[in-house]
Amino acid sequence: MSTANGHDFYGHSKYFIDNFSEFEKNYGVRGNFESLYYKYPTSEERWAYLSKHGTLMFDTPPGQTYLDLYKLIKDKNYFIISTNQDMQFSKLFPDEKICLPQGDAHWFQCGNPCHDEVYYAEEMLRNMADNIVDTRIPTELIPKCPVCGGEMEPWIRSYVFLEGGLWKDGIKRYQTFLNENSHKKVVFIELGVGRMTPNIIKYPFSQMTYNWQNAFLVRINQGEAPTPMLKNKSITMDADIAQVLHDLTSHM
Ligand SMILES: [Zn+2]
Numbered sequence: 001m002s003t004a005n006g007h008d009f010y011g012h013s014k015y016f017i018d019n020f021s022e023f024e025k026n027y028g029v030r031g032n033f034e035s036l037y038y039k040y041p042t043s044e045e046r047w048a049y050l051s052k053h054g055t056l057m058f059d060t061p062p063g064q065t066y067l068d069l070y071k072l073i074k075d076k077n078y079f080i081i082s083t084n085q086d087m088q089f090s091k092l093f094p095d096e097k098i099c100l101p102q103g104d105a106h107w108f109q110c111g112n113p114c115h116d117e118v119y120y121a122e123e124m125l126r127n128m129a130d131n132i133v134d135t136r137i138p139t140e141l142i143p144k145c146p147v148c149g150g151e152m153e154p155w156i157r158s159y160v161f162l163e164g165g166l167w168k169d170g171i172k173r174y175q176t177f178l179n180e181n182s183h184k185k186v187v188f189i190e191l192g193v194g195r196m197t198p199n200i201i202k203y204p205f206s207q208m209t210y211n212w213q214n215a216f217l218v219r220i221n222q223g224e225a226p227t228p229m230l231k232n233k234s235i236t237m238d239a240d241i242a243q244v245l246h247d248l249t250s251h252m
Contacts, residue, residue: 001065001084001192001241009033009086019056023049026135043151044136050154051128051137057105058122062091068245069191071252079177083193083200085156099174101167101200107155109162110145116164118155178208185214192221192241209233220244 008015009032016024016031026045029035032053040046062070070092082089083102090098090106107118121143128137143152153160188205195202209217209230217234219227226236237244 001063001069001082001088003192020049020052022135042136043142044139047128047142048132048135048137051125052132054105054121054125054154055129057087058125060086060088062088065242065245066092068242068249071249072245077181079174081174081201083197096173099170101171102197103154103156103161103167105154105156107166108143108152109155109160109164110148111151111153111160112145112148113153113160113162113164114145114148114150116162118162118164118166119152121154124152182208182212183214186212186216188215188217190217190219190221193219194221206230 003010012030013032016035020029020032020035023029023035027035027038027040029038035049036053038046038049040049066088079097079099080089080093081099081101083100085100085103085105087105089100090104106121108121108124109118124141124143128141128143131137131141144150145152155162155166186208188209190201190205193201205217206227206229209215210233215233217227217230219234219236220239220241222238222240224236224238227234
């Protein structure tokens with residue numbers, strides 16, 4: 001979804017080159033995903049990257065693919081599950097209709113984690129980003145856990161990721177929606193789900209389509225192969241998501 005929008009987090013994209021060239025120069029990183037998981041020599045440098053990227057995510061308006069999807073489904077009985085962590089869905093869709101099992105960059109958690117709470121990150125991110133010198137923030141701005149004093153972490157999937165209250169609420173909302181609708185006519189729309197975490201969206205969507213009598217699966221992704229097992233219950237489009245969604249809105 002976001003890649004289709006020109007926000008390519010994986011490659012050496014224009015978005016990366018336009019905004020993060022100083023990180024490429026200092027560390028040799030060549031994309032946002034690589035920069036996110038890069039082992040910076042110091043916390044000050046790591047938070048420079050995290051705060052710059054975090055602030056940009058807050059400031060980036062929703063992309064056209066998201067606007068088109070919103071137009072297409074806003075009046076339906078829908079629910080969104082996404083592994084995207086770039087805040088785009090939250091800019092348009094209400095929180096109660098979204099589940100983000102890989103976390104959400106709006107929030108920080110304790111890095112240990114010593115307690116089950118997340119903290120709204122915007123002010124801390126902006127303050128850090130405003131004070132970056134070269135690729136480093138001042139030590140005193142490193143966000144600290146108010147309980148144990150350890151470093152905070154963005155609330156996104158990592159080996160310390162907090163599957164606490166906020167996470168469980170999201171999963172519960174999603175499961176409730178599935179339970180309430182399993183006997184209705186349901187269309188699963190899989191948009192650009194890659195192969196990194198197929199057990200979150202791809203496999204469950206296939207299984208539910210197979211098992212639910214009135215379910216149908218639509219898969220749209222470049223390079224996507226059809227699913228023979230779901231021959232009569234699915235359509236696979238090896239196509240550009242942005243183009244497909246935009247074309248659909250013109251038929252409304
Ligand atoms: Zn703590």
